[in-house]
Amino acid sequence: MDKMNLTKHISSQFNEEIEQVRNHVMAMGGLIEQQLADALNAIASSDAELARQVIANDLKVNDWEIKIDHECTRIIAKRQPAASDLRLIMAIIKTISDLERIGDEAERIAKVALESFNSAQQDLLVNLDNMGRHVAQMLHDVLDAFARMDVEAALAVHREDRKVDREYEAITRQLMTYMMEDPRSIPKIMNVLWSARSMERIGDRCKNVAEYIVFLVKGKDVRHADDEKLEQDARS
Amino acid sequence: MDKMNLTKHISSQFNEEIEQVRNHVMAMGGLIEQQLADALNAIASSDAELARQVIANDLKVNDWEIKIDHECTRIIAKRQPAASDLRLIMAIIKTISDLERIGDEAERIAKVALESFNSAQQDLLVNLDNMGRHVAQMLHDVLDAFARMDVEAALAVHREDRKVDREYEAITRQLMTYMMEDPRSIPKIMNVLWSARSMERIGDRCKNVAEYIVFLVKGKDVRHADDEKLEQDARS
Numbered sequence: 001m002d003k004m005n006l007t008k009h010i011s012s013q014f015n016e017e018i019e020q021v022r023n024h025v026m027a028m029g030g031l032i033e034q035q036l037a038d039a040l041n042a043i044a045s046s047d048a049e050l051a052r053q054v055i056a057n058d059l060k061v062n063d064w065e066i067k068i069d070h071e072c073t074r075i076i077a078k079r080q081p082a083a084s085d086l087r088l089i090m091a092i093i094k095t096i097s098d099l100e101r102i103g104d105e106a107e108r109i110a111k112v113a114l115e116s117f118n119s120a121q122q123d124l125l126v127n128l129d130n131m132g133r134h135v136a137q138m139l140h141d142v143l144d145a146f147a148r149m150d151v152e153a154a155l156a157v158h159r160e161d162r163k164v165d166r167e168y169e170a171i172t173r174q175l176m177t178y179m180m181e182d183p184r185s186i187p188k189i190m191n192v193l194w195s196a197r198s199m200e201r202i203g204d205r206c207k208n209v210a211e212y213i214v215f216l217v218k219g220k221d222v223r224h225a226d227d228e229k230l231e232q233d234a235r236s
Numbered sequence: 237m238d239k240m241n242l243t244k245h246i247s248s249q250f251n252e253e254i255e256q257v258r259n260h261v262m263a264m265g266g267l268i269e270q271q272l273a274d275a276l277n278a279i280a281s282s283d284a285e286l287a288r289q290v291i292a293n294d295l296k297v298n299d300w301e302i303k304i305d306h307e308c309t310r311i312i313a314k315r316q317p318a319a320s321d322l323r324l325i326m327a328i329i330k331t332i333s334d335l336e337r338i339g340d341e342a343e344r345i346a347k348v349a350l351e352s353f354n355s356a357q358q359d360l361l362v363n364l365d366n367m368g369r370h371v372a373q374m375l376h377d378v379l380d381a382f383a384r385m386d387v388e389a390a391l392a393v394h395r396e397d398r399k400v401d402r403e404y405e406a407i408t409r410q411l412m413t414y415m416m417e418d419p420r421s422i423p424k425i426m427n428v429l430w431s432a433r434s435m436e437r438i439g440d441r442c443k444n445v446a447e448y449i450v451f452l453v454k455g456k457d458v459r460h461a462d463d464e465k466l467e468q469d470a471r472s
Binding site for chain 2: 073076094176181186187
């Protein structure tokens, strides 16, 4: 287990500010987890009302991003943080950008619930739901890793993305086969396909956040490294 | 015309560092413009070799992102910039993240050139090419606006994205109709559809960069604002 102690500052007010911005990231993360869970539930129970609520709530996600971004800029200007504090601020700025876009994807996923599906099509949604639960778990785990600055947990999320990619390929193949058999269903099934793509992107973004955590704790930029190199760097 | 003068620093070395990082952003932008142009040319002339080159070159784009990111962090730690300098650094950090992802989309677009299309399908590619040229122009214009810190030019790019969205919807409809008429073509046409989606996303990302320019020059965060509010804020 590799964690980081961020609580050694000269100024206790600086401590409080850092703590507050971290709490805000967790609050934003919690909102997005809820949005994604609601989007999946809206599809599972054909609940158009809940889907509309997810779409409306995306404004709150956007507000969080801007708010936290300003807090980070203010801390840099006022406190001139160095070393690990500056890394934390940089990691937060990048993380909230990915979180905001996960929020956008949740909104896109919710739109599938505004369609109505026949029973054969409902069967296709089961795999979509499984994939959705899988990326929701990744999101939960990466936020948890962020809260605890836990490199091992971040690496586990990073590895998980490969499984999501395989799930996505399987769903894509299944949906294309269905469209070939029932071409009239194409416009509707395309929406399911976009939604699967959104989930795949959520996996990618959770992986990005996992990389920021490694950068933050280890001071090594592991973006775009292959998996093996990443794990090596993160553990050295 | 609303521009910004960034050349008044106490330290001339600071000036040079800021100038260098701006030049690097422009170099990265130039590389991505080339990548997108090559991807479009690869599709237009069915040039698989060129497509493979685009895919291989994406590593260089990634290297630029990491390099510029480190430069920005170093400037913050060493120079403790405030006000407009800090806004510039923050805008650069966000811009290169969008540029890197435009590079990813160019790579995805290039993959279409690895497919072979019959003559009816070639006709479908004409609209895709037009949309590609359109977003390539947006990318060029927003990089130009960035170089000159030109708010009006940034606003023009921002407006242009609505046209790209409409083009994308038209292409999607056309491709779906084609797939319904020739279901066996679905897997191949899906790749064209993903490519159109990538272009639409490039438009979105150019719009993001346009917003960072407004933020940088005017000090106002205009992300997620509707178009009218944005133009009002940017001009006040």
